[in-house]
Amino acid sequence: MGVLPYELTLTSEESVTVAHISGDIDLAAAIELGPQLLNIARSGPAELLIDLSEVTLIDSEGVKMLLSVVDTARGTGRLARVTQLSESAERVIRIIGLGEMLDTAQSPTPRRSPFRPRDPQPTPPGSFQ
Numbered sequence: 001m002g003v004l005p006y007e008l009t010l011t012s013e014e015s016v017t018v019a020h021i022s023g024d025i026d027l028a029a030a031i032e033l034g035p036q037l038l039n040i041a042r043s044g045p046a047e048l049l050i051d052l053s054e055v056t057l058i059d060s061e062g063v064k065m066l067l068s069v070v071d072t073a074r075g076t077g078r079l080a081r082v083t084q085l086s087e088s089a090e091r092v093i094r095i096i097g098l099g100e101m102l103d104t105a106q107s108p109t110p111r112r113s114p115f116r117p118r119d120p121q122p123t124p125p126g127s128f129q
Contacts, residue, residue: 004023004028004029004032005023005024005025005026005028005029006021006022006023006024006025006029006032006033006055007021007022007023008020008021008033008036009022010040012044012045014045015045015046015047016045016046016047016048016049017040017044017045017047017048017049018049018051019037019040019048019049019050019051020051020053020054021033021050021051021052021054021055022054022055022056023054023055023056023057024055024056024057024058024062025052025055025057025058025059025062025065025066025089026057026058026059026061026062027059027061027062029062030061030062030064030065033065034065034068034069037050037065037069038068038069038072041069041070041072041073041076041078041080042072042073042076043076044078045078046078046079047078047079047080047081048069048073048078048079048080048081049080049081049083050066050069050080050081050082050083051083051084052082052083052084052085052086052089053083053084053085053086054086055085055086055088055089056086056088057088058088058089058092058093059092063092063093063096063098066082066102067098067102070082070102081102082102
């Protein structure tokens with residue numbers, strides 16, 4: 001087995017667990033990390049903070065895994081939040097517009113849906129939609 005692209009350090013105090021992740025959160029990491037973080041989200045302390053301050057890369061599978069963890073925690077009445085974003089993690093999450101869904105430090109109020117209805121645009125006469 002090769003070297004893992006990430007490192008996970010867990011710290012717990014009373015009702016909070018901090019999951020500090022460093023390195024790459026790609027498909028390989030998501031396969032390994034997902035079950036560990038989902039277990040904490042389901043049955044761990046009331047709050048899970050996912051520290052991404054030392055993440056060097058995050059791809060779509062990594063983002064998908066984080067969304068699943070946050071959603072699972074909320075479904076069990078717990079709180080999961082992504083904190084301390086590295087520059088690369090913040091850029092990816094900002095570009096895809098999921099800061100509020102992941103309840104990041106940059107957007108403290110979680111949103112229920114990442115989709116916003118578009119403002120209706122008037123259709124010019126003689127054109128089709």
